[in-house]
Amino acid sequence: MTQALFNRPRSIAEAIALLADPSATPLAGGTDYYAARVGRMPSGKLVDLSGIATIRGVAQQPDGGWRIGAGTTWRDLLAAALPPAFDGLKLAAREVGGVQVQNCGTVGGNLCNASPAADGVPPLLALDAVVELRGPDGARTLPLAEFITGPRRTARRPGELLTAVLVPAAAVRGGSHFAKLGARRYLLISIVMVAAGTEVDAQGRLARVAVAVGACSAVAQRLRVLERRLLGLAVIELAGLQIDAGDLEELDPIDDVRATRAYRLDAAAALVPRVLRASVAA
Numbered sequence: 001m002t003q004a005l006f007n008r009p010r011s012i013a014e015a016i017a018l019l020a021d022p023s024a025t026p027l028a029g030g031t032d033y034y035a036a037r038v039g040r041m042p043s044g045k046l047v048d049l050s051g052i053a054t055i056r057g058v059a060q061q062p063d064g065g066w067r068i069g070a071g072t073t074w075r076d077l078l079a080a081a082l083p084p085a086f087d088g089l090k091l092a093a094r095e096v097g098g099v100q101v102q103n104c105g106t107v108g109g110n111l112c113n114a115s116p117a118a119d120g121v122p123p124l125l126a127l128d129a130v131v132e133l134r135g136p137d138g139a140r141t142l143p144l145a146e147f148i149t150g151p152r153r154t155a156r157r158p159g160e161l162l163t164a165v166l167v168p169a170a171a172v173r174g175g176s177h178f179a180k181l182g183a184r185r186y187l188l189i190s191i192v193m194v195a196a197g198t199e200v201d202a203q204g205r206l207a208r209v210a211v212a213v214g215a216c217s218a219v220a221q222r223l224r225v226l227e228r229r230l231l232g233l234a235v236i237e238l239a240g241l242q243i244d245a246g247d248l249e250e251l252d253p254i255d256d257v258r259a260t261r262a263y264r265l266d267a268a269a270a271l272v273p274r275v276l277r278a279s280v281a282a
Contacts (some may be wrong), residue, residue: 008048012055012134012163018047019159020136026161028071028109031101055108055163058082064169070108070132070162074120075099077107084282088176088195089123095180095190096120108162114148114219121148121220122195123178125212128171135160148219174199174208175282177275181267182258190215191259194271196279206233206280211272216253216264225249226272238277243269 007024009015018024023044027033033042049055049071056071058080066086068077074093082090096102096110096119110120111131121144129144136159144165147155156162176197182188193215199208209227214220226247245265253264 005045006048007045008051010051012052012161015047015049015052015161016135016159018045019161021045022158026112028106028112029073029101029104030109031097031105032109032113032115049161061166061169064172066167066172068107068165068167070106070111070164072107074102074105074107078102083172084175085127085172085197086176087282088126088178088197088279089120091178092119092123092180092193092195107165111144111148111165112154112156112162114150114152114154116151116218116220117190117193117215118220119180119190119193119214122193122212122214123176124165124167125220125222126171126176126195126197126210127167128210130166130168131162132164132166133157133160134163139163141166145222150218170208171197171210175279177278177282179271179275179278181271189258192216192264192267192271193220194268194275196272196275198276198279200235200280204235206230206235209276211276213248213251213268213272216248216251216268218252221250223247223250223272230276235280238273238280241273241276243272247272 007018024047027046027048055069057069059067061067074096077093096105110118124144130141131144131147132141149155178195180190181192182190195212197210201207209230211223253261255261
């Protein structure tokens with residue numbers, strides 16, 4: 001059995017050069033990679049990204065937006081001083097495994113793993129997040145909604161490295177919230193996840209509404225139909241908000257060992273109003 005060759009670059013350029021080898025696998029925290037290979041020796045070349053300081057950390061940008069380095073751990077994110085618009089993302093960070101996983105697992109790794117039940121995806125979708133990629137042909141950006149293309153599939157090209165997640169200034173005004181439903185309270189794969197971001201104008205109406213649902217389709221989805229319906233709604237009307245099938249038309253859940261399709265849709269319809277109301281109160 002061939003053993004993996006382990007590499008720990010210190011710069012983005014060095015990592016990109018190593019990833020030119022088709023057998024190379026970028027490794028962030030390794031919490032998904034190693035868990036999927038219990039009892040099996042890794043093969044090919046592993047490129048450990050934890051030594052690249054420039055892809056770790058959270059910082060506000062001159063234009064008012066925020067940059068989250070792809071190597072930022074979930075504990076880093078929880079410790080960061082962030083506005084209320086990131087409360088939903090922090091709530092999701094607390095749901096990523098246990099503390100040991102949160103100490104190692106990274107924001108970028110969670111996105112590149114592309115699980116339909118990835119905790120970080122719905123709150124980042126609600127923040128209109130954009131991913132930054134660097135490769136042999138230079139840098140490019142892509143909306144997160146276009147980056148994850150299916151279960152375990154992304155738009156990352158061969159040799160490319162996810163270096164950061166960018167949140168625009170327009171998405172960080174107002175509050176946010178996140179809720180996750182599973183078979184138990186902690187250390188679970190979700191049945192349904194809902195994230196919402198809202199901004200309220202001086203007249204008490206919704207000036208921005210973003211709602212994203214995970215674990216109810218091959219890729220987490222923004223509920224664009226519902227967002228359009230709610231835009232301009234008086235906040236007080238959220239108290240009696242009812243979600244119907246048309247509001248969830250972007251979702252396509254499956255039956256599996258955790259829940260049926262019908263249960264997931266019912267759960268999403270119940271969670272969405274709760275999360276919206278909590279985001280306004282944030």
